[in-house]
Amino acid sequence: MTAFVQQMVLGLLIGGLYGLAAAGLSLVFGVLKVLNVAHGQLIMLGGYGAFWLGALAGFDPFAALTLVIPGALAFGAVLYWTLFAWVVRASEETRVKNSLLIGFGLALALDALAVRLWTADERSITTSYAGAVVSVGGIAIPLVRLASLVLAGALIGGVHLLLARTRWGRAIRATAEDWEAALLTGIDVRRAYLLAFAIGTALAGAAGTLVSVGYSVSPSIGLEWTLKALVVVVLAGLGSMPGTFVGGLVLGLAEAAAAWGFGGPYREMVGLVLFFVVLVARPQGLFAR
Amino acid sequence: MLEVEGLEASYGSFRVLSGVTLEVRPGEIVALLGPNGAGKTTLIRCIAGLLRPRAGAMRWEGRPLGQAEAHTVVERGVAVVPEGRRLFGSMSVEENLALGAFAPRARRGEASRLEGVYAIFPVLRERRRQLVRALSGGQQQMVAIGRALMADPRLLVLDEPSLGLAPRLVESIFGLLREINRGGVSILLVEQNVHAALALAHRGYILEAGRVAAEGQGSVLLNDAHVRRAYLGPLAR
Structure with a gap:
């Protein structure tokens, strides 16, 4: 029983990162109607950003977030201007197709670039407090991962408030719902796209940082994280940041349960099964309004 | 004109x-x-x-x-009330009206214009917290016209x-x-x-x-x- 609870706790902890990874993908898909399959590569870059800030400049990984997030915002803006601004000019029906081409190209390029720059080695940030664990009734909770879960929730909550309460947040939601109607109310829809894409990239950067401290990064993790994020987006549905976070937790728990019940290899399968079941039974997602 | x-x-x-x-x-x-x-x-x-x-x-x-x-x-x-209203259905009446005043020029006097819209359509004041898609067709049309008026056209x-x-x-x-x-x-x-x-x-x-x-x-x-x-x-x- 203790082993089971321990597994579920670890699943919950990584589930927070799944939620954070998915939040950016969901925002970009919901607003731009563009599927950025290189989202996992953006997470990978965020992880390396934090790793090198630590290795070269001695940054604590959590402190590195304060640089990685604005850096990723700016990088997202550049990516939007150079690549995705062309896609959103196309009619809505062709956007997904075109974005897949651009996204896969970008993913391949970033994968190759990362191997070239940083070798294929796995890297992980080791801090002085890396091994710290709190024990609750025989269940060990790694502190770093717990902090990551809390931070992931806080970041998603922050973006939720931004979207719910601010003028441009409202404009982004309006654009997601009906971009022509948004134009008619005077919203510069292109700017809403830019903001959404930059925020989505910043969320990816933050997720990457937390991955590099609690887990590890290597040039090949991109696709894996894109898939996790995609499963969570399908699970949660579009349009709700808190829903996406809960979707991430659900995936983390489901993976842990599958690994405990059927063995390790089933961990990777359960996400795809969920993906399939949700698409068949409730294609709008569990939490879509 | x-x-x-x-x-x-x-x-x-x-x-x-x-x-x-x-x-x-x-x-x-x-x-x-x-x-x-x-x-x-x-x-x-x-x-x-x-x-x-x-x-x-x-x-x-x-x-x-x-x-x-x-x-x-x-x-x-120039404010347009489009065919089929094209409201933001997952937002409240008041959020839709606020979006009408998104243009920089329209932000001045937004509060008094909101009062003006509520004076023309009193039912919208009662329903201001409700989601637009829960309103009747007539009320939705009022929101659509109100949203356009918020732009001070x-x-x-x-x-x-x-x-x-x-x-x-x-x-x-x-x-x-x-x-x-x-x-x-x-x-x-x-x-x-x-x-x-x-x-x-x-x-x-x-x-x-x-x-x-x-x-x-x-x-x-x-x-x-x-x-x-x-x-x-x-x-x-």
Whole structure:
């Protein structure tokens, strides 16, 4: 029983990162109607950003977030201007197709670039407090991962408030719902796209940082994280940041349960099964309004 | 105020407007009538900046319209209530109204204008926290008009505001449009409801197959043999 609870706790902890990874993908898909399959590569870059800030400049990984997030915002803006601004000019029906081409190209390029720059080695940030664990009734909770879960929730909550309460947040939601109607109310829809894409990239950067401290990064993790994020987006549905976070937790728990019940290899399968079941039974997602 | 001259527009190779000329003068209510497919909505999309015309000119307050990006049209004082209302259904009434005042110019005096909209449509004040998609069709139309008014327009363009509404509601909405017009807002009203529209409008245009087939004062158009035959049916007296 203790082993089971321990597994579920670890699943919950990584589930927070799944939620954070998915939040950016969901925002970009919901607003731009563009599927950025290189989202996992953006997470990978965020992880390396934090790793090198630590290795070269001695940054604590959590402190590195304060640089990685604005850096990723700016990088997202550049990516939007150079690549995705062309896609959103196309009619809505062709956007997904075109974005897949651009996204896969970008993913391949970033994968190759990362191997070239940083070798294929796995890297992980080791801090002085890396091994710290709190024990609750025989269940060990790694502190770093717990902090990551809390931070992931806080970041998603922050973006939720931004979207719910601010003028441009409202404009982004309006654009997601009906971009022509948004134009008619005077919203510069292109700017809403830019903001959404930059925020989505910043969320990816933050997720990457937390991955590099609690887990590890290597040039090949991109696709894996894109898939996790995609499963969570399908699970949660579009349009709700808190829903996406809960979707991430659900995936983390489901993976842990599958690994405990059927063995390790089933961990990777359960996400795809969920993906399939949700698409068949409730294609709008569990939490879509 | 708004001048449209020889406007041509098409979707791909399908020509919808072939030389439309019309104008809206300050303080006027102008009705734009015509059967389905005549090009009424296309004309509105051109004015709103959602569709680039192929030829012709549009001027608003003496300056060209139609080259600028769509979101700047509101800023210049033209607000459009689109066909089918196009509200943000997952947002509250008040959020929809606030989005109407998104243009920088419209942000000044937003609070007092919100009071003005609630004065015209008191039911919206009661429902301000409700999601728009939970409202009735008539109330949604009020939100749509209110959202456009929040932009502090000098010209209000409405595309079939009576669509899907009960006759009594149409009457009351048209009555409110007259009051809005008395408050100094010019109105371009696209309608299929010929009687109601011409009774409200100072002048009207009949659009047919992408051209202006007839124009004139509301009462004159209503008696025009051509209009009677085409829109009021053989039983019209």
